[in-house]
Amino acid sequence: MEPKDQEKKDLMEAQFNKPAKPAKTSGEEPLPLVINDGDQQTNLNQASNGHEQYGTFAGTITFENILHAIGHNGRFQLLLLITVILTNAIVDLQNVHTVFTLTTPKHRCKVPGFDQDTYAIKSPQQAELVDRYIPKFGDAETKKCRLLPGDNATRAFYEGLREVDNDNLTECSTWVYDKTVMKRNLVTEMDLVCDRTVVRSHVNMVLFSGKMLAAFLQGYLIDLFGRRPSLIASCVGMMITAIGSAFVYDSVSLLIARFLAGFLTTSLFLSIYVLGIEFLTKQQRSLLSIYSRVIFGVADLYLSLMAYVLRDWQYLMLAIAWPSIVAVVMCWFMPESPRWLMSKNKLDKAEKQVERVAKINRKVLPKGMVQRLANTETTGNHTVFQLFGELKLTVRWIILYINWIVSCMATYGLAFNISNMGGNIFINFAISGFLDAAVSLFNSFIVNKLSRKYFYFTCSAFGAAACILTFVPIVFDAPNWCVVALSLIGKASIVAAYPLLYTYSAELYPTTHRGIGLGSCSMMARIGGLISPYIADLSFFFTGKLASVLPQLVFGTSAIFGALLILILPETSGTELPETLDDIRGKSRKPTKPAKNEDEEALV
Numbered sequence: 001m002e003p004k005d006q007e008k009k010d011l012m013e014a015q016f017n018k019p020a021k022p023a024k025t026s027g028e029e030p031l032p033l034v035i036n037d038g039d040q041q042t043n044l045n046q047a048s049n050g051h052e053q054y055g056t057f058a059g060t061i062t063f064e065n066i067l068h069a070i071g072h073n074g075r076f077q078l079l080l081l082i083t084v085i086l087t088n089a090i091v092d093l094q095n096v097h098t099v100f101t102l103t104t105p106k107h108r109c110k111v112p113g114f115d116q117d118t119y120a121i122k123s124p125q126q127a128e129l130v131d132r133y134i135p136k137f138g139d140a141e142t143k144k145c146r147l148l149p150g151d152n153a154t155r156a157f158y159e160g161l162r163e164v165d166n167d168n169l170t171e172c173s174t175w176v177y178d179k180t181v182m183k184r185n186l187v188t189e190m191d192l193v194c195d196r197t198v199v200r201s202h203v204n205m206v207l208f209s210g211k212m213l214a215a216f217l218q219g220y221l222i223d224l225f226g227r228r229p230s231l232i233a234s235c236v237g238m239m240i241t242a243i244g245s246a247f248v249y250d251s252v253s254l255l256i257a258r259f260l261a262g263f264l265t266t267s268l269f270l271s272i273y274v275l276g277i278e279f280l281t282k283q284q285r286s287l288l289s290i291y292s293r294v295i296f297g298v299a300d301l302y303l304s305l306m307a308y309v310l311r312d313w314q315y316l317m318l319a320i321a322w323p324s325i326v327a328v329v330m331c332w333f334m335p336e337s338p339r340w341l342m343s344k345n346k347l348d349k350a351e352k353q354v355e356r357v358a359k360i361n362r363k364v365l366p367k368g369m370v371q372r373l374a375n376t377e378t379t380g381n382h383t384v385f386q387l388f389g390e391l392k393l394t395v396r397w398i399i400l401y402i403n404w405i406v407s408c409m410a411t412y413g414l415a416f417n418i419s420n421m422g423g424n425i426f427i428n429f430a431i432s433g434f435l436d437a438a439v440s441l442f443n444s445f446i447v448n449k450l451s452r453k454y455f456y457f458t459c460s461a462f463g464a465a466a467c468i469l470t471f472v473p474i475v476f477d478a479p480n481w482c483v484v485a486l487s488l489i490g491k492a493s494i495v496a497a498y499p500l501l502y503t504y505s506a507e508l509y510p511t512t513h514r515g516i517g518l519g520s521c522s523m524m525a526r527i528g529g530l531i532s533p534y535i536a537d538l539s540f541f542f543t544g545k546l547a548s549v550l551p552q553l554v555f556g557t558s559a560i561f562g563a564l565l566i567l568i569l570p571e572t573s574g575t576e577l578p579e580t581l582d583d584i585r586g587k588s589r590k591p592t593k594p595a596k597n598e599d600e601e602a603l604v
Helices: 003-017 063-069 075-096 124-133 140-145 150-159 186-190 198-225 227-247 251-277 282-310 313-319 322-332 338-343 347-360 384-388 391-420 425-449 452-468 471-475 480-508 511-536 547-566
Strands: 034-037 040-043 107-109 175-177
Touching (some): 063 338, 075 227, 075 251, 075 282, 075 322, 186 251, 198 391, 198 511, 227 251, 227 313, 251 282, 251 480, 251 511, 282 313, 282 480, 338 347, 338 511, 384 511, 391 425, 391 452, 391 480, 391 511, 391 547, 425 452, 425 480, 452 480, 471 480, 471 547, 511 547
Antiparallel strands (some): 107 175
């Protein structure tokens, strides 16, 4: 340590630790404790009548004080931001790559005995055989999945018959595919068409089964073993799974890979989110989830570009696996959450982690500041059932659960539905990613100026309205791009609301139960995720004029229902994070006005 820094630290510690003066009788003011923070100075001498005095410090120390003391906009926060960017990119890429790797191209049965058959007609001989064996009558499934066999084929070809008894048709076992979108993907490699089409939905359902299990377990693991061990384990597991997913060879290995991807993406996201939010000030917490959603949008743009350039599912899987390798290195350097360590009464370890962050940010911390942090109900094992001890809190968590279910269902369902909307899938997905990133980035500038719950309500309600209005172009026979535009706008708005729900939920749960609480919310969200691929494919199972927009109608009505319920819950904007259940029992936390600059950030 430089002599100047040592002198500065000694002076601060001397100020902080010297005995409190007796009550003043001559109007003399105590020497304030000032911590330099770049060009700003944070005065920690926030006197408050009735509080015990610690040396020259009067008042209750909060973790917010410590964050300002060690630098809340320093190099460590940059390291944390990079780690969040990488991990969120991994989560998004692994979640939605099936838009391309499982998209169903145009296809038909392969002509028997013609090994050179392709979907595109390349010779008169091929055209004659296709006319002879491929039915030109019946529904789309008949034309894609059945052959005219033997004499029926000859009779239909030579006599020009328009109808042949379906009992005389045979189901084909091999197909040829249109390769204009993807030259190779999982559907073409494993023939996931016709009677095996439902496997596509099963693959996405298994993804959310893994997410549900992770949400159930990871919340407990995060709170039991700590944020950092869970983060590192999830990151290493995700790296192995991401690379291994490029080498699945049948539907069973594909289902296993998607289950593991679902489990590990949720574990990774929960770990980095809880760790990140506990290292940030109240002004920064809302930005964490919003910037995460911006990264999701940017990752979608990257995925769309790679899919367009590569057109091969294996190369695409490897192209989206590399961030997981870098993330393992970044996660290794992340410290444990001091908040969690203090909740386990490990104050010495907590102080070491705080000092480590201070060193990275080139700051100094007054000795004993962590030990003096007021923290009640810090020890003991915590379970999700403790959150349901009162009716008021039970209603609160149920409303959160409903919103997590409908938000997850709509977010992923609308993403899966992009491949079903018609038009250019690469352009549609890229526009979707751009809108998601742009709307979320715009939100980052206004989120701390608005109410959490009303902002969430506005985004959800607007997105729901756009989805519901997709029936209008259908009724009036408007161009298909009108439906696509409304769907993408609705998706972008609902996606913008999702990170607000993360922040809002995290601020409602106390530190002692935050991992468990968010884990339970995430588990409930996977119920919506489980059914989202089936809702996205509703247009395949229903007929009628509105069948093509049935998924949007379901997602829209569900989203507006959840948004209305959220209005019942308390506001959290500008409040301190609750540390224990006692902080939220029997009292409401009054929000403070968002700070306009660093000098105005409240240090209560």
